[in-house]
Amino acid sequence: MKQNRQSQWKKALQTWQLYIFILPAFLYFLIFHYFPMYGVLIAFKNYVPTMGVWGSEWVGFQHFTDFFDSYYFWDLIRNTLGISLYSLALGFPLPILLALSLNEVKDSIFKRTVQTVTYAPHFISVVVMSGMIIAFLSPSTGMVNHFLGLFGIGPISFMTEPGWFKTVFVMSDVWQNTGWGTIIYLAALAGVDPQRHEAAIVDGATRLQRIWYINIPALIPTMIILLILNTGNLLAVGFEKILLLQNSLNMESSDVIATFVYRVGLLDAQYSFSAAVGLFNALINAALLIAVNQISKKVSETSLW
Amino acid sequence: MTGTKIKENFQDQIFLTFNRIVLCFVLLIVAYPLMYIVSASVSNPAAVNSGAMWLLPVDFTLEGYERVFGDSRIWRGYRNTLFYTVVGTLINLAVTLPAAYAMARKDFVGRNFFMAMFVITMFFSGGLIPTYLLVKSLGLVNSPWALLLPNAAAVWNIIICRTFFQVTIPQELEEAAKMDGCSVTKMFFKIVLPLSAPIIAVMALFYGVGHWNSYFNALIYLTDREWFPLQLVLRQILVLQEIGSELSGAVNGEAAANKEQIAAIIKYAVIIIATLPIIVIYPFMQRFFVKGVMIGSIKG
DSSP states (O other): OHHHHHHHHHHHHHTHHHHHHHHHHHHHHIIIIIHHHHHGGGGGEEOOTTTHHHHSEEOTTHHHHHHHHSTTHHHHHHHHHHHHHHHHHHHTHHHHHHHHHHHTOOOHHHHHHHHHHHHGGGGSOHHHHHHHHHHHTOTTTOHHHHHHHHTTOOOOOTTTOGGGHHHHHHHHHHHHHHHHHHHHHHHHHHTSOHHHHHHHHHTTOOHHHHIIIIIHHHHHHHHHHHHHHHHHTGGGTTHHHHHHHOOTTTHHHHOOHHHHHHIIIIISOOHHHHHHHHHHHHHHHHHHHHHHHHHHHHHHSOOOO | OGGGGSOOOHHHHHHHHHHHHHHHHHHHHHHHHHHHHHHHHTSOHHHHHHTOOSSSOSSOOOHHHHHHHTOHHHHHHHHHHHHHHHHHHHHHHHHHHHHHHHHHOTTOTTHHHHHHHHHHHHHOOOOHHHHHHHHHHTTOTTSTHHHHGGGSOOHHHHHHHHHHHHHHSOHHHHHHHHHTTOOHHHIIIIIIHHHTHHHHHHHHHHHHHHHHHOOHHHHHHOOOGGGOOHHHHHIIIIISOOOHHHHHOOOSHHHHHHHHHHHHHHHHHHHHHHHHHHHHHHHHHHHHHHHHHHHHHHOO
């Protein structure tokens, strides 16, 4: 044991330069990630900038109970969960379907064209994306309403009717990210042993049967890992885009916990209260992630840790 | 490949045809809005607003681009974003690559500790307010450093690089170099980095696109318009619809009536101009991006 520890020290000394290599990253995470975790203490205090994090007065769970009792609490929960689950319900299966479908195309030029075009929107910035949404959905000049007009529908004021917000948000996400989401699944499909397909063809399996019995089972581990990761982000949904698309008329269905934290914390400078709301959000996220991971471990023996 | 020699049966042919139709439909849905923006940016705004322009440009005009290029906010935003992207990416690489290399070495005592420390931050963070207060107390608010330092590295990218180093740099090479008395630093700069061009390209692109597209940090940390990145200027124009007199031209009666028309063409031109650099490099870099995502997915 003693000798082992000694050799560890020797090894560490021999490679001392590696500690210099990791130093910038270590400092970065310490300062910009771990220090804010300490700063989260202000959620239990009445933070006064001049007193600092430690010096401010403790108030316990006051800010949390204030938040739970507030009249907007259930609206925020409903919107946050609503947008997340809606995103998950469409955004999760569509890349899988597209990947399965692309995988059946043997004509490589056509396949590459579809891939190149569908990946492209992923690189559009969230500001430009929001600008496009607002321009396309304008009731008087937008192309979507011109199109709907051909069928005698509309004009619909998508951005100012609360009922449309979640659909607009989720559909634009699907448009932007479905192609990009196929990459991992296509890689997993490329790893399927061709012999299994050959055997199935000899046995007279149709393409649909081969997709169902060979390709989909091959994707399941990847699907589970991505599902777990997505669940962890359930309450942290596309906050930046929501913030950009939000306006006073659609607020009723667009305000989520993250945008609320931004507004109350940074615009109204209620630091402690807002930090408490943010912490509540982060805790639920972490709990969901752990729960889904445990379930998946039991059911499928695939898990993150 | 032997399977494809067998003639597809009738059922499969129907399936393949149907599959192809679906994919063409997907292609159309994704490509059409992109095409529409390009055409709208060079068309007569009246035609765009009324719906007369539906695919190809109508009454070709470069007025939108002229106005956008005549606007000093756009130029300043462009210059600032270029600065943030270049300097930010260099900082990212300088932090990410050495850390990833250290963690890829089996003889690095403490690699599990550092790994755990980094990965925890993926799942738990102090949140927006404590981070903001930290940046404020460091005196970074309203300084360009606020856009560079708080994003100096990303855990996921460190993991991708670590995996790449583990897979591509043979252990034997490292041992041989050590035998010859090569130091860790020399090993990294003379052997590892030259062998790692693909991953460096992937990282530069991931981080670079991130800097180019980011707006939120600028929104919360910057108040001085002098330092605004392009995305924040775009937010003013595209989302807040602040066109400004410089863009819309004179303030006489006729111009005021025209303002909405002009606003439309400016918006489409601005979208193109802001996305142009990425559109230009995208076809060349696509395979690198894809490779980066795949390296990341192979091993956690």
